[in-house]
Amino acid sequence: MEFKHKSVLLNECIENLNIRKKHIYVDGTLGGGGHSYEILKKLDGTGKLIGIDRDKVAIEASKNKLKEFSNFEAVHNNNANILSILDNLGISYVDGILLDLGVSSYQLDEASRGFSYMQDSRLDMRMNTDDKLSAYEVVNNYSEDRLSRIFFDYGEEKYSKSIAKNICIERKEKNITTTFELVDIIKKSMPKKALNEKQHPAKRVFQAIRIEVNEELTKLKQTVIDSIKALNDKGRLAIITFHSLEDKIVKHTYEEMEGRCTCPKDLPVCICNYISYGKIITKKPITSGEEELKENPRARSAKLRVFERIN
Numbered sequence: 001m002e003f004k005h006k007s008v009l010l011n012e013c014i015e016n017l018n019i020r021k022k023h024i025y026v027d028g029t030l031g032g033g034g035h036s037y038e039i040l041k042k043l044d045g046t047g048k049l050i051g052i053d054r055d056k057v058a059i060e061a062s063k064n065k066l067k068e069f070s071n072f073e074a075v076h077n078n079n080a081n082i083l084s085i086l087d088n089l090g091i092s093y094v095d096g097i098l099l100d101l102g103v104s105s106y107q108l109d110e111a112s113r114g115f116s117y118m119q120d121s122r123l124d125m126r127m128n129t130d131d132k133l134s135a136y137e138v139v140n141n142y143s144e145d146r147l148s149r150i151f152f153d154y155g156e157e158k159y160s161k162s163i164a165k166n167i168c169i170e171r172k173e174k175n176i177t178t179t180f181e182l183v184d185i186i187k188k189s190m191p192k193k194a195l196n197e198k199q200h201p202a203k204r205v206f207q208a209i210r211i212e213v214n215e216e217l218t219k220l221k222q223t224v225i226d227s228i229k230a231l232n233d234k235g236r237l238a239i240i241t242f243h244s245l246e247d248k249i250v251k252h253t254y255e256e257m258e259g260r261c262t263c264p265k266d267l268p269v270c271i272c273n274y275i276s277y278g279k280i281i282t283k284k285p286i287t288s289g290e291e292e293l294k295e296n297p298r299a300r301s302a303k304l305r306v307f308e309r310i311n
């Protein structure tokens with residue numbers, strides 16, 4: 001299957017990364033290489049771009065798309081390991097990092113990856129197919145209570161309890177192996193009126209399982225901290241999020257890294273010794289304009305936040 005993905009907030013990312021020739025950049029979520037292509041064009045044959053993705057298909061697709069650029073290097077790894085990845089490449093600091101979080105359209109559309117509630121396939125949802133934990137293990141092995149919490153916390157699913165309960169009843173008979181089996185159980189666990197809502201009834205549960213399988217939230221805070229620490233003076237970190245929990249983590253971690261004096265107002269000098277790693281560039285997140293939204297409905301929930309390192 002062809003690797004199809006339309007890059008979100010492309011111009012906004014490139015502008016805010018302040019790409020300078022002869023400098024080093026990281027695209028921590030390579031995907032189809034759409035953002036990377038524009039970064040490499042700006043570098044104009046100078047400097048270097050390191051592209052990271054945990055999905056081998058994305059690595060191969062972007063290597064192919066970017067083969068004309070000799071200053072591009074692809075790394076199959078988790079961006080949570082950014083510091084060790086750079087260390088292995090002999091690089092101490094970089095001048096910009098992009099994280100375009102979540103899944104690519106390719107991953108969602110390719111039935112065999114088991115991400116989609118619209119196509120029947122074995123339950124999987126692993127971005128890295130070498131990982132042990134898949135949606136199949138989550139659905140068949142997690143306790144009712146844990147499933148219910150995941151559906152509620154990561155999917156904001158109102159019917160989390162009854163869906164978790166029905167999963168546990170069904171799997172006593174036989175393991176739940178396919179996406180459509182799971183969709184049926186989800187539908188059976190909801191009142192009729194919920195089935196007529198605009199959003200597909202399985203959307204929230206599928207999102208929640210995907211987040212769990214790929215540890216999308218648990219490692220995010222440390223990834224943001226490590227990415228900021230990996231930046232040179234004036235280097236920028238640009239992060240696009242697609243749901244509110246991710247965005248909250250990015251926003252709060254930026255605030256912590258910006259640092260703030262916590263001394264009482266009447267103290268003549270600061271004694272709290274707060275550490276600041278830089279400043280937040282986007283006081284409010286950047287979102288897609290009408291034109292982009294018309295062409296790419298996936299951009300609807302995208303939020304871009306940018307942080308600049310000051311040494």
Ligand SMILES: C[S@@+](CC[C@H](N)C(=O)[O-])C[C@H]1O[C@@H](n2cnc3c(N)ncnc32)[C@H](O)[C@@H]1O
Pocket residue numbers: 005006007008028029030031032033034035036052053054055058077078079080100101102103104105127
């Ligand atoms: C939204 S797509 C990126 C699309 C890309 N910016 C483009 O323009 O083509 C997200 C990509 O990041 C990868 N990804 C998500 N989380 C990751 C992580 N923690 N480490 C490495 N790659 C990750 C996914 O496998 C997916 O290919």
